[in-house]
Amino acid sequence: MWSPSDTPDWLRTGLDHLWFPYTQMKTMTPPLPAVATRGSEIVLADGRRLVDGVASWWTAAHGYNHPHILTAMAEQMARLPHVMFGGLMNEPAARLAGRLAAKLPGDLNRCFFAESGSVSVEVAMKMAVQYRLNRGEQRSKILCFEGGYHGDTIATMAVCDPEEGMHSRFAGLLPRHVVAPLPVDGERRGHVAALVEAHGHELAAILIEPLVQGAGGMRFHDADLLRFLRDLADAHGLMLIFDEIFVGFGRTGALFACEKAGVVPDIVTLSKALTGGVAPLSACVATERVFEGFWSDDPEHALMHGPTYMAHALGCAAANASLDLFETEDRLAQAAAIEAQLAAELAPARDLPGVRDVRTLGAIGVVELDTPPDTERLRARFIDRGVWVRPFGSIVYLTPALTIAPDDLSRLTGAIIAELRAG
Numbered sequence: 001m002w003s004p005s006d007t008p009d010w011l012r013t014g015l016d017h018l019w020f021p022y023t024q025m026k027t028m029t030p031p032l033p034a035v036a037t038r039g040s041e042i043v044l045a046d047g048r049r050l051v052d053g054v055a056s057w058w059t060a061a062h063g064y065n066h067p068h069i070l071t072a073m074a075e076q077m078a079r080l081p082h083v084m085f086g087g088l089m090n091e092p093a094a095r096l097a098g099r100l101a102a103k104l105p106g107d108l109n110r111c112f113f114a115e116s117g118s119v120s121v122e123v124a125m126k127m128a129v130q131y132r133l134n135r136g137e138q139r140s141k142i143l144c145f146e147g148g149y150h151g152d153t154i155a156t157m158a159v160c161d162p163e164e165g166m167h168s169r170f171a172g173l174l175p176r177h178v179v180a181p182l183p184v185d186g187e188r189r190g191h192v193a194a195l196v197e198a199h200g201h202e203l204a205a206i207l208i209e210p211l212v213q214g215a216g217g218m219r220f221h222d223a224d225l226l227r228f229l230r231d232l233a234d235a236h237g238l239m240l241i242f243d244e245i246f247v248g249f250g251r252t253g254a255l256f257a258c259e260k261a262g263v264v265p266d267i268v269t270l271s272k273a274l275t276g277g278v279a280p281l282s283a284c285v286a287t288e289r290v291f292e293g294f295w296s297d298d299p300e301h302a303l304m305h306g307p308t309y310m311a312h313a314l315g316c317a318a319a320n321a322s323l324d325l326f327e328t329e330d331r332l333a334q335a336a337a338i339e340a341q342l343a344a345e346l347a348p349a350r351d352l353p354g355v356r357d358v359r360t361l362g363a364i365g366v367v368e369l370d371t372p373p374d375t376e377r378l379r380a381r382f383i384d385r386g387v388w389v390r391p392f393g394s395i396v397y398l399t400p401a402l403t404i405a406p407d408d409l410s411r412l413t414g415a416i417i418a419e420l421r422a423g
């Protein structure tokens with residue numbers, strides 16, 4: 001299949017000098033050289049084309065190389081790729097903040113831009129803690145959940161699932177927060193309420209991925225759970241932070257999960273599909289009440305954060321173009337159609353040996369296995385079938401572009417069923 005002439009010279013350089021994520025470099029299967037993308041397709045150096053089931057870590061909501069986004073970026077690039085955000089404002093950032101505020105529910109009206117999801121979660125945590133500090137109160141702990149994922153930086157690792165987030169391995173480095181079981185039933189709700197009761201005086205916020213815990217295991221929960229947390233947060237004066245970095249921008253079938261759930265958080269974090277998968281950008285959006293906690297004559301009460309590339313003009317232009325597409329092309333109808341197709345085509349997996357659960361929500365399809373498969377081998381077999389599917393742990397999942405053609409989606413689901421059948 002491979003011939004030396006198909007191997008670009010940069011592949012060897014990369015293998016000698018790059019460091020890959022969550023990868024044992026000594027034993028890794030060499031990454032594939034990707035040379036082009038288009039729609040739901042990734043083109044490799046040897047000419048093979050893979051149907052993409054991941055949308056590049058859930059970012060490419062409109063598929064790759066959407067002309068509307070590329071044109072908007074090209075125009076912005078020619079005029080003003082970026083300018084510092086201290087003392088200067090740029091048009092794409094100003095427009096984007098206004099549009100996000102208009103689309104988010106309630107009075108989530110104040111937008112702080114950063115470059116990555118993790119940093120936006122850190123900003124959200126900092127907002128919640130400094131909100132208290134500005135009132136002369138020391139409350140620096142966050143209530144977070146088992147199975148949660150909020151990023152890889154030190155502050156965000158500390159609010160991830162303790163096993164997945166490597167709490168014990170990095171114990172000396174990580175601040176301790178309060179990790180609770182997901183309150184999916186009455187017993188666990190009692191437990192979470194008791195934890196808040198016991199730690200209320202030191203807690204600043206409750207942090208959760210609404211409706212779907214993504215990287216921690218693709219687990220779904222219902223809107224009731226979020227209403228319970230909203231009430232709990234209100235009763236104890238805590239901020240409710242929704243991390244919508246995975247679920248935002250149509251992934252669950254609504255533009256935002258908070259909208260679908262009918263629960264308005266105090267702070268929401270957005271990234272991943274914010275730019276439609278073309279540029280790193282994130283936003284931490286707060287309600288008026290949060291913002292007012294910083295509104296004062298005291299300079300020390302200002303929000304103490306400011307990434308160098310914040311409100312990146314080119315990234316904001318891409319995000320505005322992505323929002324245009326949500327307005328002009330019916331992405332949510334496409335998400336609903338994907339949900340129906342995923343449910344129908346993954347259903348046969350239920351009867352296969354070794355399958356624990358099959359679940360779908362919006363443009364997310366999950367097959368959970370009883371035990372973790374040989375992930376490397378399974379990933380390689382998917383490539384042999386011409387599809388890009390990246391199982392992790394016991395989870396085989398699809399999160400395609402919302403624009404994926406039904407035939408391409410069938411190739412993805414068909415490959416999963418065939419692989420699980422083959423064992």
Ligand SMILES: *Cc1c(COP(=O)(O)O)cnc(C)c1O
Pocket residue numbers: 116117118119121149150151152209214215243244245246247271272
């Ligand atoms: C990916 C992700 C993050 C981290 O975003 P990065 O851009 O990788 O830092 C945080 N929260 C959730 C829910 C995510 O899915």
